[in-house]
Amino acid sequence: MLEVKNLTKVYDGDVQALKNVSFTVKQGEFLAVIGLSGSGKSTLLRCINRLIEPTEGQIIWKGQDVTAASQDEMLLIRRKIGMVFQHFNLVSRSKVITNVLAGRLGYVNPMMSALNQFPKSDMEMALAQLDRVGIKNQAYKRADELSGGQQQRVGIARAMMQEPAMILADEPVASLDPVLAHSIMQYLEKINQEDGVTILCSLHFLDLVHRYADRAIALNDGILMFDGSPDDIDDDKFREIYGQDAERVG
């Protein structure tokens, strides 16, 4: 479903974030992206929905060349790709429900949404999504009144409002404690299994990778080092990904 071909990203000042990365993702897969901080995980995820313009290479999504899409086409591609962030990226002063409804912006009438008017069906959908992540009763609070775990659930609900075919999760649990991390990962797992949404999730902890991912790819300094089942990451592979001095934790 998603095919990344020879993707290269060079930032201003000749910083090579991605070097010739190629891989494919099948429909309904739960793919973990691992690697050290600064290895290019975030850049890779953001290149897929072109929040960051790739320098070279091609991204084919559902048979469409994302890298060649016009601005209007890009909006239509983005709305089918949900995104979840490490720092949740909610609009903290807005209500929870408004944050969730923002997920519908690619679908609704632009003029009406500019006036903060959403169809009734979208309102119901927003409440249903909040219910699904267990915080329906918080819907009319301000987003910054919620705890970290709750905020990330709002982030997931927002992504789900897009009725996505794929979710890009950029270290969704890195700012949460281990218990909350599992609860968030379980929501993602549920979405993956029940709704058949493909998930690309960058992760730090290998135990989370083992527990939730079908497959893992590893980046080191922008180079794809590994592509296969998480179970195949033995100690040698681990050192290759994380460097010779690394030690396994967790």
Next chain:
Amino acid sequence: MKKRSSLPRSLVVGLVTFLILVVYAYGFSVTKINFEETRSERRLASLTRILRALAHPEVFEYEYEIVDVQVPFYLGCPEGGVETPDIDRSQAFIELSGYCAEPKGTLTVAGYNFQENSSGPINFIGFSADAPDGVPIQMESFQADAQGNFEMEVTVPNRQVKEDPQAIRATGRVRVGTPELSRQAIITWEKIVETVFMALLATTFGTMIAIPISFFAARNLMSDIKMPLSNISLSFVGWPLGMWLGLQAFQLILKLLNPLFDNFVLTLAGTILMPVLAFFAIRWILTNSKESGVSTLTDQLTNTAYTLGAALLVVISFLFLGQLLLQIGDYLTPNKDVPLYFLRLFVYQFGDILSMLIPAITALIGGGIIGGLFGNFGQTISDKISPATGKIINLVITPLAGAAIAILLMMGIDWFYQFNNTAVTLIWPAAIGGTLGLVVAILTSPKQPLPIGIILYGIIRTILNGTRSVEALVMAIVFVAWVGLGPFAGALALGLHTVAALAKLYSEQVESILEGPLEAVTATGANRLQTIIFAVVPQIIPPYISFTMYRWDINVRMSTIIGFVGGGGIGFVLQQNINLLNYRAASVNMLAIAIVVATMDYISSNLRERFV
């Protein structure tokens, strides 16, 4: 090592000290510092007089009971002396030590039977053919004791000696009744109200204009805007063309509708009918607009037709509304004495403002529609057509766009300098603009996104910085020439300066928002406008409110002195009072300024704390 360097080191220190001394010495001479003057008796006397006057603001005034007593007096003693006049001692009276004196001579004036504690001037009254009632020259002022008596030595003024009798008059005054607000206090009150409202209007309208501009002056929002050359070129051709067409359309509509405006009923009917039609047209567009990117050509054409129609209906609605308000306002204000005149006049003014703005709005709508259409077409060229063809198209349209921009710019410059020469105003700019366009078209590839956003950002920032560097006081001088003396000119000047200053401050707030929410909303497939409304606006509301309050504070302060250049408000009377040496009145004005500024300061800082 250290020791050896100490001599040159101290030489350098000495030299620097000497240089600093020279700089300050020159500064003293340039600023004409002269403390000798400050100690001179004449200066000290006038300082004392002014400070004392300032310490006695003329806020209240009293009614006085006045007793005038006058005795004949000869300036220059005639030969044989003068007789002592008969004096009625039953009432208040004055006696002089002599009833004649040489100019600059002294004599004693004694007064009796005045009202206790009364005070007033002792005047020399000079009679002449020109002034049969006499011209008073104050010699001294007296203060009667508890018995109503006084005795003072006075100096006779240095006037020409006359044979005819002159007079010396003592005017005793006693306050009666309760104090009343002085005329000056009432004027001050009126003017300070004018001042505060001047600041309010300038801040309100300045804010309204500054907010949209601030988004275009924010680097983080503008740097993402990149377009292929064909889009940019066609937009640049489309905007002025659309604005011109809009203006033409407006004039045509005005011509067609003008006969209707003579009839009040028809105007009223139009004001009701047109917005209803506009509403339905807009609703049709809203309900029928397809998701972006999936519409067919027919859909797009129908949509454009409806958009044009709706825009037309909106313009006509405003036209009707403006005319209706003008007519109602005219009817409501037969003269200035009707109750609530200001509210009635506001109806008229509102209609007038609306009627004045409609051509500009029409031009903008026209520019927006045509510019947008052309831009979309340009985008399509870049997206759909092969690079080679695109390049050829660019080679044609970019020089055209360059020429159009250059000619428009030159038209602006020509307005100031009046060249009266088509070679300068038309041919040269067209040639230069066209050549530049050609160069750009050759150098860029047709699909390459160009950073037009950051260029626009640079232009807008430059204009804002330029406008901001001109003080409102200076702007007021120009506006006074345009709209005449008074608070309107001041409000316009303050408003313009507010736009420039606030747009800059606001845009810096936009630049400092968190990028995360912006990224998240963009990732949902929201378009630019949606992203700004959902991710940017909620973040900037508190700082925007805070800066608006801050500016309102500044505007109140500025509006108190903008009257110095004729901009109305309290500054106008303050300057007059200072020029007339009426320091007690000026003191009232200053007191009012101090109170208002302090209050504003307190309110605004209080409100700002609440929002930040």
